[in-house]
Amino acid sequence: MLPGNHGVLVQGLTGREGAFHAIQMMSYGTKIKAGVTPGKGGTSFENIPVYDTVKEAIKAHPEISCSVVFVPARYANDAILEAVDGGIKWIVAIPEGIPLKDALYLVNYARLKGSKILGPNSPGFIVPGSMKVGIMPSDAFVPGRIGLVSRSGTLTYEVANALKKKGLGISVAIGVGGDAIVGVSLLEAIEIMELDERTEVIVMLGEIGGTMEEEVAIAKSAGALKKPIVAYIAGMAAPQGKRMGHAGAILTEFGGSAQEKVKLLKSAGINTSESPMTIPDQVMKLI
Amino acid sequence: MRLYEYEAKRLLKNAGINVPEGRILDRSLRAEGLDTLRKPCYVKAQVPIGGRGKVGGIQKASDQDEIMEKAAKLLTQSINGYPVEYVLVEESVEFVDEFYLSMTIDRNKNCYALLAGSKGGVEIETIAREHPETIAKIHISPLRTIKDFDVRYVSNHLKISKEMLKPVILSIDETMRKYDAELVEVNPLVMSSSTLVALDAKMIVDDSSLFRQKEIASLPPRWKTPEEREADLLKLSYVALGGDIGIISNGAGLTMSTMDLIKNEGGKPANFLDLGGGAQSEAFKSGVLFLLNNPKIKVLFINIFGGITRCDEVAKGIVASCEESKKIKPLVVRLAGTNHLIGKQILERAGIRVYEDPLEASRLAVSLAGDE
Known part of the structure; x- marks a missing residue:
């Protein structure tokens, strides 16, 4: 399950991105209890106390169950390790450009310690009307019964907005991140939605590269996923061997093309959409 | 970043793997040390x-004159679209057996994977398709290094003695982690008079690690098209696709789906250009100018969903680029999200129509390009 709205820590609170989004998150209703910026312990920002270390922040605010990391990519490795060792169970990693080797280590280390990393290169998650942890623009999301899981930020906003126009709202949206190695897979995010009572239909936004969508198709075929899924895979027109913006969006000789993914999803009984704009109509048929 | 064969081999040699004796030549054709190579050689x-082997990129030469002649010719050619800037001249190696050995990152299992094949010399995808049983795969957690039991498994599979194989596997592992590689591949690894030699090598280094991989970052720049070079200078996230409808969007996923929209409507996307992450008007201006200057592009399709990126900044950038550019091309602009109404006002004052529905906009772009 996703963390409830008990207490959120912002690592990198006083930086440009951290400060901007902390204010956005608070005005959305997210309970931000503390921030960490090394060297700024003892100060405060917008009435949020700032600490030098995660350990000190947790000690003062034991209700913290989630941390969102806005630290620049080359320092993010240490920040995420610090959150894991601080015992935080959900860590939302926003930065883009964390080296793969570090991400590999972090994801495995976190798992060993019982923590989950959403991302890296994730826009976070949002429970419309209740809380958001990350950078998603709130306007596009209205409360509803559709679970949205995605590898891409802006595409998530586009689809949430298209659903909103048809009077459809979101129960929860989870951005798993655009990097090649991420902590929470599309399948794990879908499993969260399977257990979420508010979610009736799941929309999955995948893209070229990797095998996360294949994993979902296999689980669906095996009967492990009960709720209807509508999927769109970005990158039908992508060439081989070129990275399309996201570090994880690359077609290699080992496969990962949109065409292959769509074929597998279809054969697993998952509805696929040719374009993000046709998703709302497909969802309507399933509600 | 993909390394050239000679660069990958230099790193593997430093890590203790045998590679054929070789020299590198560039277009100046200064042939230092060629005379000390045992002939025949491969160019x-x-x-x-x-x-490259299938299109004449690897040639045998029996003496120095032939080497120079073949090298000079290759250095004027292009292989699969890439001009040849360097050739590697290597002593030929007699061998009895060819193997495949690589280390890569398994994105599905979040770990390293060691792949060992008893049939080398063919592309891995071909081996995987035609003889999957010849490949052994071991998953290695990033929390540990390669151990003796891993080596034993590979040694039994390849039927190479553990003593010979172990240093090779450990060197590949070391190179992989030391240089932040996504792939280290030796194919073929050959058995030549009781030693293992890496006849060919391939290596890809994670771009996100280049800030700390000083040795890799200081290698000679990779060849790029003039267009790609300019995009690099402008720090644009750009990929050329060859069609005639220029695309600008924000965010990788939305940009890819914009390409798909154009393709679904029967159009041909000219490029991928992602101006995401809260880009300011200046970035949009240079992005639009960059595409306007591309003679192959007939129509520009700008599809923005504002989040951190503000549509008023996008609009200002578009207007500024149109004022500056002398090249007149039809623009189709779709704006939604943060400040889209302000953006719309700015553009309409400049005589540019703005659409809200991406489908309608993409159809228009395709019909303007006359692709249908």
């Missing part, structure tokens, strides 16, 4: 793409 074009 190998250095290009960052596979399949």
